Amino acid sequence: MDAEIAPSRSISSHLRGALSACREVWTHAARLALDVALPTLCVGCREPVHGEGVCAACWAKLSFIAPPYCPRLGIPFVYDPGPELLSMEAIANPPAYQRARAAVRYDDVAGTLVHALKYQDRTDLAPIMGRWMARAGSELLADADVLIPVPLHWKRGFSRRYNQSGALARAIERQSGVKLRGDLLQRVRATEQQVGLSRSERASNVQGAFKVSADRLPELRGRRAILIDDVLTSGATVDACARALLRAKVAHVDVLVFARVVDTPKAPI
Numbered sequence: 001m002d003a004e005i006a007p008s009r010s011i012s013s014h015l016r017g018a019l020s021a022c023r024e025v026w027t028h029a030a031r032l033a034l035d036v037a038l039p040t041l042c043v044g045c046r047e048p049v050h051g052e053g054v055c056a057a058c059w060a061k062l063s064f065i066a067p068p069y070c071p072r073l074g075i076p077f078v079y080d081p082g083p084e085l086l087s088m089e090a091i092a093n094p095p096a097y098q099r100a101r102a103a104v105r106y107d108d109v110a111g112t113l114v115h116a117l118k119y120q121d122r123t124d125l126a127p128i129m130g131r132w133m134a135r136a137g138s139e140l141l142a143d144a145d146v147l148i149p150v151p152l153h154w155k156r157g158f159s160r161r162y163n164q165s166g167a168l169a170r171a172i173e174r175q176s177g178v179k180l181r182g183d184l185l186q187r188v189r190a191t192e193q194q195v196g197l198s199r200s201e202r203a204s205n206v207q208g209a210f211k212v213s214a215d216r217l218p219e220l221r222g223r224r225a226i227l228i229d230d231v232l233t234s235g236a237t238v239d240a241c242a243r244a245l246l247r248a249k250v251a252h253v254d255v256l257v258f259a260r261v262v263d264t265p266k267a268p269i
Helices: 002-037 056-061 088-092 108-119 123-136 154-160 164-176 199-206 214-220 236-247
Strands: 099-105 146-149 224-232 252-260
Touching: 056 108, 099 123, 108 123, 108 164, 108 224, 108 252, 123 164, 123 252, 146 164, 164 224, 199 236, 224 236, 236 252
Parallel strands: 099 252, 146 224, 224 252
Antiparallel strands: none
């Protein structure tokens, strides 16, 4: 009886292995055929591109932010004023957070990338955008304990199905090793879209919208946090988030975004 069962089991095992190999070959062939039939297109110009979501021409149009910039707000300077000199905006309106850094200026190509990630389900763009952010925020990440994505209200999260800030934070976590915690900060009040609002209206719109629940307070006390978001415009949203974290006794808060709106450069003070 055992002698009859053993060959049967062996044949069954070989069949399963052969079927598994066939499935892998078929999957690879189907993926290859799909890539040939539907090549990845650059999000900026819609030209075919291999691998990443941006072609070489559009990549060259991105305006990466590099020193010299305001050490507090990360706003680029047109000339190097020397170490630790702040922009006039940082002096006039100091934020609750300690430092802000951005990978690129918000322009046409950067805006297309953000829009595709945020509204067109292009989560495949998050890894490359996150790598650029990790490079821009390397000095922040070196001192950080935790990454906290700017949260969506649950209603907006339900309709959008994912948080673009969380997708970027996951990519930065893989690059830096700093742990992502998307459950520490909550958006407890639904807010209007910030687009089209003035600076003061933006600040009022998000006032009191973020909170750390009482059971999470011990996990944040004394920690060094980095807020992750896609775009920094007036800074009202990340400032409201930073204030909520500081009330939770976080040691200090930095901000890292993919793109920031840059007005006409102002002289440092």
